[in-house]
Amino acid sequence: MIQGAEPVHGYSFPESLLSPVKAISGYRQLWVALSGGLDSTLLLHLAARCHSGVRAVHINHQLQANAGETETFCENLCAELNIPLTIRPVSVELGTGPGEGLEEAARKARYSVFEALLDSGDVVLMAHHGDDQAETVLFRMFRGSGVAGLAGMPESRPLGKGRLARPLLGIERSELESHAQNAGLSWVDDPSNTDTKFDRNFLRLSILPALKKRWPGLSQRLRHSAEACSESDFLNQRLAELQWQAIGGEGRRLPVAGLMTLSLAEQTNLLRWWIRRAGYHPPSVNNWSQVLQDLLLAAEDRLPELRANRYSLRRFQGELCLVPEAQSLPKAPLKLRPDQTVQWAEWAIRLNRVSTAKTDLPPIRICTRQGGERVRFRVDDRSKSLKKWFQEQAVPPWERGRLPLIFAGATGQEELIAIGDLWCSEQYCGSAPAAGLRLIVERDCD
Secondary structure (H helix, E strand, C coil), rough: CCCCCCCCCCCCCHHHHHHHHHHCCCCCCCECCCCCHHHHHHHHHHHHHHCCCCCEEEEECCCCCCHHHHHHHHHHHCCCCCCCCCEEEEECCCCCCCCCCCCHHHHHHHHHHHHHHHCCCCCEEECCCCCHHHHHHHHHHCCCHHHHHHCCCCCCEEEECCCEECCCCCHHHEEEEHHHHCCCCCCCCCCCHEEEEEEEEEHHHHHHHHHHHCCCHHHHHHHHHHHHHHHHHHHHHHHHHHHHHHHCCCCCCCHHHHHHCCCCCHHHHHHHHHHHCCCCCCCCCCCCHHHHHHHHHCCCCCCEEECCCCEEEEEEEEEEEEEEEECCCCCCCCEECCHHHHECEEEEEEEECCCCCCCCCCCEEEEEECCCCCCCCCCCCCCEEEEHHHHCCCCHHHHHCCCCCCEECCCCCCCEEEECEECCCCHHHHHHHHHHEEEEEEECCC
């Protein structure tokens, strides 16, 4: 349902609304995320008053009966303001994990669009306000979040190639509504906003009004608490980074001996920072003491593992390793032909012809370890057990069965010429490989 009256173009918005929007600077392109509701509609008007060349993006989740009406409203509003509008319909797919209900699925869908849309230097404005921040802090508190979660929504953060900014985060919703009504703005109400089966609606409609009545200024108090948690989280991250450097952390590996010099709280803090640094979410763990004991104190001949969402934590030869979830391997060996690239899970494998390429090239195939393989590192050397070589090279056990093994020659006369990206026969590498083919194996480590 469309609310409000005809826009009053002469309305003078107060500096308290304009100032945080004016402060947005240094962008290549400024976008406004336009849902059609009161908050984003007002933000679009403010952005149009403060900046030139503004563009809007509307995400149609296709979940509500009035989705078409809302999309049309956004089109008409942008046409009236002479603002280019990009519309992106999305399909919302429910997740299966905890906290992955309809609200979270819709959020992931729209943020995926924003990430794909933003180019380097772009900024997208979102209309989250002080009441949204209060809801977020309370919601995360009820879920048992630590200081990182209780810091609430940041005013600005990286998003894809660009950035996300929330200029209205310090302003309460009642103030926004008052100015929207006084300006005669129109907007569309989302019917799902009154459905208290959604956690945030329950907080907004049933809990926050009672809390605000009891404690006036609650949103401001919660905002101050969120700012304090944000400062604590910053200090935690800085401490973790310094300790990571001090104990010799590198990429996705942490020395166990270094971790053991830290207290339990420091170990937990460092692990959480390290996991986020790699682009993953720390696991929801109730007893970090037990987890760390299992990972760090298990006997040397054990291979402890903690599985999380899209990755796992493993220990091997004195190091704690963050191992991304493995991609699916081909079900059968693959043939490799000259001037062709073959994708083997996270490895890209190709053969390049050189000027001395022979015409009678041997067949080349890619497969995984079956057991009993041997490798000859030089033509005049004795062959060595691949199993023994893996042990000597400290190749983690979880990688040994996934590495692409590349063989050349007819059946019964095959010779191992490459082991993943770890080794390649001198016959197939260098500036002038003797075989007339240069074998290139590259691993995607993202």
